[in-house]
Amino acid sequence: MNKLLLTALVLGLAGCSLFSSKVEANANITGSVESRCIVNTDTPGVYGNPNAYTLTTTPASGGQKPIVRFDVSLANAYYAQVSYPTSFSSSPSLSDTVAWTGAVAVSQSSGSDFDGYQTASTTTGALRQYAMAHAGTLWVDVQSEATYGGGQQKAFPGGNYTAVVVAECVAQ
Amino acid sequence: MCRSVILWVLLCTSVAAHEMTPTYPKWSVTQIEGVHKTTMRMFNKREDVKYYEIGVFDKEWQPIPFVTDYKILKLDYLSHVKFDVYISSKNVGRAEYICSLSKLRGSKETKTMIASKICSRFK
Numbered sequence: 001m002n003k004l005l006l007t008a009l010v011l012g013l014a015g016c017s018l019f020s021s022k023v024e025a026n027a028n029i030t031g032s033v034e035s036r037c038i039v040n041t042d043t044p045g046v047y048g049n050p051n052a053y054t055l056t057t058t059p060a061s062g063g064q065k066p067i068v069r070f071d072v073s074l075a076n077a078y079y080a081q082v083s084y085p086t087s088f089s090s091s092p093s094l095s096d097t098v099a100w101t102g103a104v105a106v107s108q109s110s111g112s113d114f115d116g117y118q119t120a121s122t123t124t125g126a127l128r129q130y131a132m133a134h135a136g137t138l139w140v141d142v143q144s145e146a147t148y149g150g151g152q153q154k155a156f157p158g159g160n161y162t163a164v165v166v167a168e169c170v171a172q
Numbered sequence: 173m174c175r176s177v178i179l180w181v182l183l184c185t186s187v188a189a190h191e192m193t194p195t196y197p198k199w200s201v202t203q204i205e206g207v208h209k210t211t212m213r214m215f216n217k218r219e220d221v222k223y224y225e226i227g228v229f230d231k232e233w234q235p236i237p238f239v240t241d242y243k244i245l246k247l248d249y250l251s252h253v254k255f256d257v258y259i260s261s262k263n264v265g266r267a268e269y270i271c272s273l274s275k276l277r278g279s280k281e282t283k284t285m286i287a288s289k290i291c292s293r294f295k
Contacts, residue, residue, distance in 0.1 A: 032193075034193055034194060034195070035193075035194070035195040035196075036191060036192075036193050036195060037191075037195070037290060038189045038190070038191045039189065039190045039191075039288035039289070039290060040188060040189045041188045041189075041218060041220075041286040041288065042188070044283060044284065044285065044286065045283055045284030045285075045286075046281075046282070046283045046284070047282045047283060047284065049282070055282065057284060066284045066286055068286060068288075071189075074195070077195050078195070085284060089276070089278075089285070090278050090279065142284070144284060160279070160280050160281055160282050161282045162278070162279045162281070162282070162283060162284070162285060163284050163285075164276065164284065164285050164286070164287050165284050165285070165286045165287070166286075166287045166289060167286055167287070167288050167289070168288070168289040168290070168291065169289070169290045169291065170269070170290075170291040170293070171195050171196060171269070171291055171292050171293035172293070
């Protein structure tokens, strides 16, 4: 009788250990599918210097327009907002004024749903806002130009100039 | 169907991206009286960015005091982080947005840099 009980106990423990080792071997991978907006910095911009007093991202002047991509997974959940620069974040010492101009425009999208987005967008100063009424992807490029000398066409001092484009996803 | 596939491919192949969820967080009570908290998640797929600044704002984009482990979070490339934001219960009704803003390094080139910002909203 004792032998029978002992055998059952041993078999039970062995079964438990097999079971527990199986549980420990599991590696969980968790994830979620939910509303989200992703800001992608697809292309960094470059300023061209077509003349002494202008820095511009226009490709014809040796510049490169920065391109931002917004991926939105749920319709009517986010505003995509992009602002062109209105100051340098780093530059040589500048004694005269810099005049800034810029433009933000849709360059590409993932479907025809986005066709009217540029027309429907709104602006506040340097910021342009797109109401993301559809799930999908929107590419936005930014034109930026800085002119030195307050209309006197003075030459920019030599050195490196950096300006910041702000790309935002704001929940509606 | 085709559009969904394209969107998924795009979402999975982002080159340099900044992501924060949930879109609509909720405040929950804590064990400390007068303090509420919410939990956010972030993912950094921007190789050029290692730090993100967290902010809580009201409807007029005025800052609201809050507490986190770090106001500027270090988030390595391809890393996820889950962080708690604590706020005084008296400000729960005022808090409208919680945002993360990429912190950019200085550059020695003549170029434009892109700062990314994502704001979730309390509804």
